Amino acid sequence: xxxxxxxxxxxxxxxxxxxxxxxxxxxxxxxxxxxxxxxxxxxxxxxxxxxxxxxxxxxxxxxxxxxxxxxxxxxxxxxxxxxxxxxxxxxxxxxxxxxxxxxxxxxxxxxxxxxxxxxxxxxxxxxxxxxxxxxxxxxxxxxxxxxxxxxxxxxxxxxxxxxxxxxxxxxxxxxxxxxxxxxxxxxxxxxxxxxxxxxxxxxxxxxxxxxxxxxxxxxxxxxxxxxxxxxxxxxxxxxxxxxxxxxxxxxxxxxxxxxxxxxxxxxxxxxxxxxxxxxxxxxxxxxxxxxxxxxxxxxxxxxxxxxxxxxxxxxxxxxxxxxxxxxxxxxxxxxxxxxxxxxxxxxxxxxxxxxxxxxxxxxxxxxxxxxxxxxxxxxxxxxxxxxxxxxxxxxxxxxxxxxxxxxxxxxxxxxxxxxxxxxxxxxxxxxxxxxxxxxxxxxxxxxxxxxxxxxxxxxxxxxxxxxxxxxxxxx
Amino acid sequence: xxxxxxxxxxxxxxxxxxxxxxxxxxxxxxxxxxxxxxxxxxxxxxxxxxxxxxxxxxxxxxxxxxxxxxxxxxxxxxxxxxxxxxxxxxxxxxxxxxxxxxxxxxxxxxxxxxxxxxxxxxxxxxxxxxxxxxxxxxxxxxxxxxxxxxxxxxxxxxxxxxxxxxxxxxxxxxxxxxxxxxxxxxxxxxxxxxxxxxxxxxxxxxxxxxxxxxxxxxxxxxxxxxxxxxxxxxxxxxxxxxxxxxxxxxxxxxxxxxxxxxxxxxxxxxxxxxxxxxxxxxxxxxxxxxxxxxxxxxxxxxxxxxxxxxxxxxxxxxxxxxxxxxxxxxxxxxxxxxxxxxxxxxxxxxxxxxxxxxxxxxxxxxxxxxxxxxxxxxxxxxxxxxxxxxxxxxxxxxxxxxxxxxxxxxxxxxxxxxxxxxxxxxxxxxxxxxxxxxxxxxxxxxxxxxxxxxxxxxx
Numbered sequence: 001x002x003x004x005x006x007x008x009x010x011x012x013x014x015x016x017x018x019x020x021x022x023x024x025x026x027x028x029x030x031x032x033x034x035x036x037x038x039x040x041x042x043x044x045x046x047x048x049x050x051x052x053x054x055x056x057x058x059x060x061x062x063x064x065x066x067x068x069x070x071x072x073x074x075x076x077x078x079x080x081x082x083x084x085x086x087x088x089x090x091x092x093x094x095x096x097x098x099x100x101x102x103x104x105x106x107x108x109x110x111x112x113x114x115x116x117x118x119x120x121x122x123x124x125x126x127x128x129x130x131x132x133x134x135x136x137x138x139x140x141x142x143x144x145x146x147x148x149x150x151x152x153x154x155x156x157x158x159x160x161x162x163x164x165x166x167x168x169x170x171x172x173x174x175x176x177x178x179x180x181x182x183x184x185x186x187x188x189x190x191x192x193x194x195x196x197x198x199x200x201x202x203x204x205x206x207x208x209x210x211x212x213x214x215x216x217x218x219x220x221x222x223x224x225x226x227x228x229x230x231x232x233x234x235x236x237x238x239x240x241x242x243x244x245x246x247x248x249x250x251x252x253x254x255x256x257x258x259x260x261x262x263x264x265x266x267x268x269x270x271x272x273x274x275x276x277x278x279x280x281x282x283x284x285x286x287x288x289x290x291x292x293x294x295x296x297x298x299x300x301x302x303x304x305x306x307x308x309x310x311x312x313x314x315x316x317x318x319x320x321x322x323x324x325x326x327x328x329x330x331x332x333x334x335x336x337x338x339x340x341x342x343x344x345x346x347x348x349x350x351x352x353x354x355x356x357x358x359x360x361x362x363x364x365x366x367x368x369x370x371x372x373x374x375x376x377x378x379x380x381x382x383x384x385x386x387x388x389x390x391x392x393x394x395x396x397x398x399x400x401x402x403x404x405x406x407x408x409x410x411x412x413x414x415x416x417x418x419x420x421x422x423x424x425x426x427x428x429x430x431x432x433x434x435x436x437x438x439x440x441x442x443x444x445x446x447x448x449x450x451x452x453x454x455x456x457x458x459x460x461x462x463x464x465x466x467x468x469x470x471x472x473x474x475x
Numbered sequence: 476x477x478x479x480x481x482x483x484x485x486x487x488x489x490x491x492x493x494x495x496x497x498x499x500x501x502x503x504x505x506x507x508x509x510x511x512x513x514x515x516x517x518x519x520x521x522x523x524x525x526x527x528x529x530x531x532x533x534x535x536x537x538x539x540x541x542x543x544x545x546x547x548x549x550x551x552x553x554x555x556x557x558x559x560x561x562x563x564x565x566x567x568x569x570x571x572x573x574x575x576x577x578x579x580x581x582x583x584x585x586x587x588x589x590x591x592x593x594x595x596x597x598x599x600x601x602x603x604x605x606x607x608x609x610x611x612x613x614x615x616x617x618x619x620x621x622x623x624x625x626x627x628x629x630x631x632x633x634x635x636x637x638x639x640x641x642x643x644x645x646x647x648x649x650x651x652x653x654x655x656x657x658x659x660x661x662x663x664x665x666x667x668x669x670x671x672x673x674x675x676x677x678x679x680x681x682x683x684x685x686x687x688x689x690x691x692x693x694x695x696x697x698x699x700x701x702x703x704x705x706x707x708x709x710x711x712x713x714x715x716x717x718x719x720x721x722x723x724x725x726x727x728x729x730x731x732x733x734x735x736x737x738x739x740x741x742x743x744x745x746x747x748x749x750x751x752x753x754x755x756x757x758x759x760x761x762x763x764x765x766x767x768x769x770x771x772x773x774x775x776x777x778x779x780x781x782x783x784x785x786x787x788x789x790x791x792x793x794x795x796x797x798x799x800x801x802x803x804x805x806x807x808x809x810x811x812x813x814x815x816x817x818x819x820x821x822x823x824x825x826x827x828x829x830x831x832x833x834x835x836x837x838x839x840x841x842x843x844x845x846x847x848x849x850x851x852x853x854x855x856x857x858x859x860x861x862x863x864x865x866x867x868x869x870x871x872x873x874x875x876x877x878x879x880x881x882x883x884x885x886x887x888x889x890x891x892x893x894x895x896x897x898x899x900x901x902x903x904x905x906x907x908x909x910x911x912x913x914x915x916x917x918x919x920x921x922x923x924x925x926x927x928x929x930x931x932x933x934x
Contacts, residue, residue, distance in 0.1 A: 103705065103825045104854070148654045161658065162629050179908045183884045184853050185615070185821040188906040188931045189670075189915055193628055193661025197654050217711050241570055243593060243682030283713055286745035342650040344571040374652045375571075414652040422655070429648065430656055437644045437919070438657045444914035456656065 002042045002086045006063060010045045010087075013055045018093065020044040029070070029088055033135075034078040034421055036337070041068070042086040048093045050110075050168060050176060050206035057204065058174035060087060066450040069200040071112065071143030074135040076338060077419030079147060079199045083454030089204055091142045097121055098207060105212040106165065106182050111142025111205050115149075118210065127212040130157035133415070134323040145205050148197030150415035152248040152322065155373040156281070157213060159415065161196040168207040169195060172451040182209050194441065199417050200452045202445035216247070216281035220291040221309040221318060224276040224298040225269055229253055229368075231301045232274035233349040236372045238297040239278070240345060244290060247281040249373030253352075255332070256325055256367040256380070263328035266321045272304060276372070277322055325369045326380070333365070333382035337394050340416035341405035345375040354404045355379050362393040376414035377405070403428065418456045426458050478532060478553060479510045485522040486514055490560075501540045501555035504548055504893030508535070508555040515560045517577075517635070517643065517674045524672065525641030527554055528924055534639075535926045536672035538579055538607030541783075542614040544817075545889040546667055547901045550928035558609045561674060564588050566649075573632070573649055575677040578609030594680045597624035601783025609673045615665030618779045619716035619739065622852040624681060631660045633677035636670075639920040649677045662915070668926040669934055670919045684741030687715070689771035690754055691764045693733040697721040697835055697847065700734045701828035704851035706757055707738055708824070712750045715739040717851050718778055719827070721835060724846035724859075728777045739775060781848045782817070782857040782889070814868040815861040817890025818875050824854040826882045831856060837874060841867055854884070869898050876903065902931040 011019045020026060021043050030038040047053045060067050067087040070080040082088055091112035099108040102125050107118055115136040118129035132151035133139055139149065145167060150159045157163075166180030180192035195202050226232040232251055239246065252260065253274045261268045268275060276298070280290050291308065298306045309315040329336050343351045352368060355377075359366040370378040379401055383390040402412045402425055412418075412425045426435065439457050443449075482491045492498070492511040501511055514520035527534045533551035537543065538558055558579035565575040569592040576585055582603040586595050598611055599618030606616060612634070617626045624630070633647035636659070646659025663673055694700045700719040707717055718737040720728070725735045736758070740750045755763050766774055822830060827849055838845035838860060849856035858875065862868055872888055872895075879886035880903075888901050906912075909932045916923075916934045928934075 101823070101825075103709075104823045106823075148658070150652060154652070158625070158629060159652065159654075161661070162625065177908050177911065179911075181883075181907065183821045183823055185819070185855060185885070186906065187885055187887055187902045188908065189912045190615075190628060190661045190665055191908045191911055191915075193664070194658055196661075197658050214709075237570055240572060245682065283711065283742075283746050283749060285749035286743040289743065289745065342652050344568060344573070344650055346568065346570045371652070375650055376652045409648075410650050411648045411653045411655050413655050414650070415654055417654055418656070426656065430645070433642050434644045434646070434656070437638070437659070440918040441657055441659075441662070441915065444911060444918055 002065060006059065006065065007043055009059050010043065010056060013059070014045050014047045014052050018046040018048065020046070029073070032073040032075040032078060032080050034076050034081070034419060037078055037081055037420055039082045041082040041088040044088045044090055046090045046093045050094070050170065053089065053170045053204050053206050054174050054176050056089060057170050057172065060450065061173045064448070064450070066453050068452045069142070069146070069204045071140035071146070072114070072135075072138045074139040075143060075147055075419065076340065076416040077413065077421040079417050079419040079455060081420055083420060085453055091140060091204070091206070094206060101182070102127065104182070105214070106209055107212055108182070108207060108209045109141050110207050111140060111145070113141050115139050115141060115144055122212055123215065126215050128215050129210055130154070130163055130213045131160045134326065141208055141210070142205050145196050145208050146198065146200040147415070147417045150371070150376065152250050152371060155249055155371065156245050156247045161193060163211045164192060164196050164208050165211055166209040167192055167195050167205050169203045169205050171203045172446040172448065180209070199419060199455055201442055201455055203451055218281065218284045218287060219247070219315060220280045220287055221315045222278040222291065222294060222298070223307045223309070223318060224278060225272045225304045225306070226274045226276065227302060227304060228273040229352050230349055231303070232276050233352065233372070235276060235298050235301040235303070236348060237346060238301065239294055240373070242293060242297060244280070244294065246278050246294075246373060248277065248279040249371070250277040250322055251275070251368065251370055251372040252322070252325060253368040255365065256329070256369040259328040259332050259367070260321050260325050262331055264321045264324065266317055268321070269304070277318060322369070329367065329380055329382070332367070334384045334386070336383065337381045337398060339377070339379045339381065339398050339401055340413050341377050341402050341410060342414040343375045343377065343405050343408045343410035345373070347408040347410065348372060348375055348377070351377055351404060351408055355401055358397050358400050358404070362397040364390070364393055364397055371414070374414065375410065399425070420455060423456065423458050426456070478530060481526045481530060482510065482512055482523060485526060486512060486519055490514060490519070498555070501537055501543065501557070503535070503543050503552060504896060506549060506552045508552050511555040511557055513557050513560045517561065517637065520556065520558070520561060520672065520674060521637050521641040521643055523556055524637055524639060528640050528922070531922070532924070533927055534924055536609070536613065536668040538610040539581070539605045541602050541605045542610045542616065545614065545901065546926070546929040548896050548928065549926060556672060558607060558672065558674065565675070567592070569594060572680040573651065573677055574680055575633070575649060575675065576608055577675055578612070578673045579607050582606050582608065582611060589680060593683045595683050596630065596678050597681050598627060598630065599779050601780040608676050612664055612673050612676060613666060613668050619718055619775070619850055622717060622850060623713070623715045627664045628661055630678045631664060631676055632679055634660045634663055634673060635675035636663055636673050638671045639922065639924040647677070651679050667930045669916060669930045670925065684715070685743050686747060687739065687741040687771060688747050688751070689766045689774050690738045690740070690751065691730065691766065691774070692736040692758045692762050693731060694736060695733070696832065697734045698828040698832040700736045701831060701849065701851055703736045703758060705824060707736070707754065708852050710753055710757055712738070712740070712753055713742070713746070714750070715741045719849045719851050721831070721845070721847040723844060724781065724848045727846050728781065730774065737778065778848065781859070782819070814863050814865050815890070815892060816868050816872050816888060818858040818872065819887050819889045820856040820858065820875070820879050820884060822854045822856070822879065822882050822884035824851055826884065827851060827854060827856060830878055830882050833878060834858065834875065838871065841871060843867065843871060859890070865895060869895060872899050904932065906931050
């Protein structure tokens with residue numbers, strides 16, 4: 001579909017070394033962190049500027065070729081899997097921090113800038129970029145904007161959409177538009193807010209203006225060890241009921257704790273039923289009293305021990321364990337599938353019971369590591385892809401877990417996105433009328449449907465391929 | 476032609492109001508709808524819109540009509556569709572810290588219901604007793620607390636909307652984290668009734684602070700108050716709000732005779748004490764006045780209500796050049812000849828001090844009375860001014876817009892007398908993404924039934 005003429009045109013725009021068309025080199029781009037489906041693009045082009053993106057997209061528009069934008073490929077729902085899109089536009093070379101405004105706490109960065117670079121660039125001045133997905137050392141701001149990424153600290157500080165003030169976007173016809181901006185309350189519809197979380201279906205985001213936050217004066221990071229998952233979840237409810245909003249409130253169950261401990265040797269007791277990581281932040285005054293209240297709430301729920309991180313090193317080690325928990329799972333099974341669902345906070349104990357029950361019924365090992373304070377669960381289903389029956393059971397169990405989330409008043413994704421993975425589940429939560437409005441909205445940005453087709457919305461007539469897992473990529 | 480008959484078939488008898496008083500309450504700058512509809516269920520509201528669509532009538536979704544002063548004159552205005560009787564609290568899940576409420580409930584009603592759980596919905600635009608949830612969403616209404624608690628876009632997690640043809644659609648859900656589907660909450664927030672009628676909303680809630688204190692620091696100049704505010708924002712404090720008032724605004728709010736910096740802090744006693752200490756270190760111990768409990772709460776309410784329609788008459792009472800305004804009702808309901816202007820500026824916080832000083836100087840030179848209150852951390856300033864001379868008001872408005880543009884910001888005229896609307900665009904013609912916005916309007920309201928002409932670019 002993409003002939004030599006077009007490859008030549010792309011080379012002329014972005015340079016020879018910025019166009020990848022050799023099958024062996026293209027293999028890297030066959031999937032993101034969602035590895036159950038794969039598809040190799042015909043051409044990958046890596047522009048170095050928004051102007052190059054404009055020129056590339058104009059060529060594709062003229063030739064009526066569909067394309068898919070891609071950041072670092074750390075997404076977990078197949079958001080940048082090429083589906084009927086022969087060309088992939090990667091933003092990795094657009095990695096400049098364009099402007100940092102310390103007084104107004106804004107940063108304008110190109111889409112390929114890595115999430116953590118933003119905080120690294122401003123932390124000496126007491127500022128930070130709040131959204132901190134577990135993949136923050138690799139994932140890009142463009143990808144975060146596409147997925148409306150979260151992370152542990154979003155409980156207090158909000159997700160990506162709460163921190164993006166404006167975007168620069170190349171529409172699928174090649175027009176460059178600026179939406180929102182550096183100031184708040186720009187007149188007109190909040191199109192920035194609509195582009196964030198659109199999973200790259202509205203165009204290629206080439207830059208974003210971000211809000212920076214003041215780093216809190218100090219932190220108290222507590223580790224609570226519990227005999228049972230129920231005690232841990234009761235503690236979560238107790239903390240929220242006390243009117244305390246921690247900066248983060250994370251849970252890991254026994255299976256995950258064992259894997260994490262084997263990988264990082266933090267000192268977690270591997271016989272505990274569950275652990276909670278509870279981080280409080282803010283002004284130093286009063287924080288110890290708040291930490292004391294949290295400690296008492298933990299003890300009232302029969303915590304075996306509660307330990308407060310004694311210094312920044314211990315705090316960092318604790319967070320490293322949590323954020324790399326997914327990576328540690330590799331020790332437990334050849335393959336795993338990370339699910340992402342949300343329930344009302346009070347339903348966390350119930351959904352965990354149902355997950356246990358689903359695991360028992362399908363004879364699968366399922367671990368849980370998740371943002372408990374938000375009710376955002378991440379059950380991890382372990383399997384071996386060589387066993388076709390296990391694969392079938394993993395898919396069926398995942399679907400049941402998501403259905404249970406919906407039945408409990410929740411939703412099918414809290415931060416990973418719909419991508420290709422959950423298209424089939426969209427009708428669980430949205431009516432045909434809801435989906436029609438979404439599809440009309442998409443047509444405003446992309447009337448020809450050439451930008452990241454086959455994502456988010458179930459299209460009548462299009463069928464989701466039977467998912468056949470191949471290999472497990474690193475997460 | 477009697478347009479009300481078909482509505483009487485779908486609503487109970489008292490759901491269709493046609494009296495002068497009823498329709499007059501929802502007049503927009505002298506344009507009076509032929510009837511006001513008060514559906515009590517979402518189904519009835521949906522039927523109303525379907526009827527209006529079939530009869531090719533122009534509908535303006537409203538709540539109590541508090542926000543009708545903002546927006547361009549509608550091209551057509553046949554029916555006001557009020558959600559005021561659609562006001563049930565559907566679910567307050569205290570332990571989940573969420574509330575689901577119908578759009579016609581007022582912010583004050585919602586917050587009263589949340590109070591026993593020591594929670595609140597921290598949206599604080601003027602007039603919470605009258606401002607409905609639907610109006611707050613549709614106009615993206617905010618107040619001082621936006622600094623620490625965010626705006627509608629940060630708190631709204633689910634929405635149900637009836638479109639122009641009567642179709643009910645929803646976005647989001649009832650959980651605090653959700654990325655399934657496009658974010659329709661953002662689309663409808665601040666859409667000024669041009670895309671649909673919000674009928675139900677789910678919000679994240681916040682715990683109420685243990686205690687709250689308001690600090691006021693008098694300064695010599697407005698620019699100094701704004702600069703000092705920036706210093707506070709950069710220091711180790713965690714204020715709930717940080718406001719700067721010019722002298723006229725301070726006087727009109729009975730807060731003395733000098734420009735003021737106002738800082739609100741909430742939290743535990745320790746947190747408040749340390750912030751009080753730090754503010755004194757920064758501003759000078761003698762200068763910081765502390766208002767606790769009732770007194771602080773009263774001052775906060777005056778700040779909150781400043782941008783609202785109720786303020787201009789107050790300004791007129793306090794300061795003689797505005798006598799032409801008269802007292803009493805809201806400005807939008809007054810007749811020709813009143814020279815007044817409300818302008819909302821959106822700027823980078825660092826640019827407020829110089830822009831506001833320039834504006835004050837210009838107002839002074841023109842002998843216009845000009846009250847300014849700004850949410851400094853958000854870069855928002857509300858300018859309220861009056862003069863007997865219309866031309867002076869128009870010139871001043873154009874000057875405000877030019878100043879905002881020069882500072883890479885925006886000026887919208889959120890309070891304008893009817894007879895000046897033809898001369899001044901409430902919005903700004905050059906907003907980014909306007910062609911996409913027209914596209915959105917076209918797909919969601921293809922026949923232009925909803926609040927036609929009220930929004931940016933004639934949308």
